[in-house]
Amino acid sequence: MAPHKDNKFHSYKLAFERHHTRIINDFSTKHQKVLKKAKDRGLHIASAAIVLTSLLASSPSELHDRKYQASTKIGAEQSKSLETLKGILKDKNTLNQYEEGQVSTILSKSLGMNLKATLDGNKLNEIYGYTGAEQHLFRWPGDTLSQHNLPRAGIAPLKGAFGYFDNENQEKYYVAAQLHELPNWNTDWVTLKPWYRFRKVVVYNPDNGKAVVACIGDAGPARWTGKTFGGSPEVMEHLERVDGAQKGKVVILFVDDPDNQIALGPVIDNSALALQNK
């Protein structure tokens, strides 16, 4: 990376951060009462001010159309695994390495895919966390919102962190991950960025057992939002995940699929993998 670009980014970032902090401080002071009330009621308004008051973020083109058929056979062993999974995820904000391994093993068997928390020595900052709703992203030059499903979600005016997509399905089933939170992102992004670009992942909603094969299509969200991931409109719709008080957590794992055999899209009929009692 050319030195002048690096200085430019850091200079802009500092200016924007200072501006942001000023706004948040003013907001927190001005609306202290209502923010405290919201916090006391356990309401999260996607606001950095809430955090302050409390003191007080493929891979190559999809060539194959083959859908992966999830394993829906639930035997005694599978039920035991799901109970183990439930125990691991219950009331957890973050998972340790051992727990990540257990989750990967259980979901790999359940979904019939090779799922990993660490792949090629790379990992995400977390594999379990809340996911926020994202807008559509421009797929190619000339793309417009009217050409997307679920237009109500809107379209971001800026391209995603990886630029235009290679194909329609990558944008349809994309997630945002906190790449900027990786400890070596700033130093090694030149090699890391191509690795994470459209990297295939599985997104699993433990509450209803739904899962989607997606790709990392953007960087974000900011840590203070309280969310760890972002989901495209289609991903959120399939997982039945909403942004807001009803939000819940998802598990995201890399799909080890070197031959690119697994298609992006919903994993078929694995309601048996729901952990929440109905």
Next chain:
Amino acid sequence: MRYLFETIQTLTILPVKLENSNLHLHEQREIYDLAKSSIHHKVIDLILVELDELKQDEFIEMLTITQDDPSLLNNLRSWINNFEEKVRTMVLEAEKELCDLLEE
């Protein structure tokens, strides 16, 4: 991440300036996210200032349930005179302020 104000007014000038800034895409994204957060707080501030205490509580509760609920925007339109116009003006002004940061 998607914010409430984006259903009324999206940013139009800042993304272009960022694209022309020669920053890498993920750097543009990081700065853009900061900008959106700043504007989000300004818009929420505008709304809270216009509402009495009871409506503030109702608004916060609706916002946290989901900002995608059309009834949230409908309520704001009925509670605040010229709501959308005020938000648009606020967003455009805030965006200009942020664009000036790129000029410095």
